[in-house]
Amino acid sequence: MGQRGTRPLIVTAACLVLVACNPTQSALHPAGDEAAGVAWLFWLMTGVGAAIWLIVIGITVYAVLGRRRPTTEWFADRFILVGGVAFPTVVLAALLVFGLSLLPSWTEDEAPDVRIHVRAEQFWWRVGYELPDGSVIETANEVHLPLGTTEFVLTSPDVIHSFWIPALGGKMDAIPGRTNVLRLTATRPGVYRGVCAEFCGTSHALMAFPVVVLGPEDFAAWLAGEALPASGEADIFIANGCGACHVVRGVSETGSVGPDLTHVASRSTIGAGTLANTAENLRRWIAAPDAVKPGVHMPAFAHLTDAELDALVRFLGGLR
Ligand code: CUA
Secondary structure, three states: OOHHHHHHHHHHHHHHHHHHOOHHHOOOOOOEHHHHHHHHHHHHHHHHHHHHHHHHHHHHHHHHHOOOOOOOHHHHHHHHHHHHHHHHHHHHHHHHHHHHHOOOOOOOOOOOOEEEEEEEEOOEEEEEEEOOOOOEEEEEOOEEEEOEEEEEEEEEOOOOEEEEOOOOOOOEEEOEOOOEEEEEEEOOOEEEEEEEOOOOOOOHHHOEEEEEEEOHHHHHHHHHHHHOOOOOOOHHHHHOOHHHOOOEOOOEOOOOOOOOOOOHHHOOEEOOOOEEOOHHHHHHHHHOHHHHOOOOOOOOOOOOOHHHHHHHHHHHHOOO
16 A cells, blocks of 8 residues: 555544544543433444454455365355344344434423523524523523533524534434424533534534533522623723624623623633633634634624724623
8 A cells, every 4th residue: 555545544543543532522421321322322333343343254264264165055045044134133123222222202201400592503502591480591602501401492593503512412403493302411520512513504613612511509600690790891892883783781782693792701712612712812803703703794893993902802801
């Protein structure tokens, strides 16, 4: 094999190694019951597949190199019937039954520990936490959830997206005109990464979100903080029309086509998992969002002076 032939192999091997090294976004590092089932199925199928491969290769080697002895027609017929018909039927049926047993049930009688409304939009996530009284606390681009069962209510206003937190379970589409419900049971606290798993436009690959799994008390404390309104000197925000698209509760609540920014400074990323949430990146984002995320609906604010950008970044940086 020449250099040309080996290069794809090396790249593939490197990708496999890199994938294995990212446990925050890996279905093979489960942090929830549904993901554990998927990982189990994967390893079971890999193991059974490898065993069958070894058996077939062994038989092939024997057929080519072994001492040839004539067999009866009866034996040859039985060999094909058992190896070619009965064996695959039994193995595939067993895997099918196991795989079907991992599907979620059609009906859920028990109430979830928390219900989160997720609206997938080009190219970000509107996230709302339903309180016991039915009201919803809105935030964006980051999902916090407690250990236990969370019910995600998935919708989309524009195109089909797919909501996927590999560490917690399988993906589910967010489809315009439909409401899909996905239940996931988190079992291990930590920070994971969710993504959009359905091509939805230019910046489909820049539509991610951190997922923070907390103990029940920590989650309750976080949600109580999230429910509080913001405060701060908002003149620069209002004067430049930011309020036409973004809500900052307690400061400006007129427009809501863009992400809620009430506690934007407490989030770890901006632009839906695209940039680390630093003052420098925030400046970059406001001045030219399209340069960071092609196709983003937010207009560029390139006309702002340095002093105005500073003031805006300072205001947003105070929204903890
Ligand atoms: Cu949203 Cu892909």
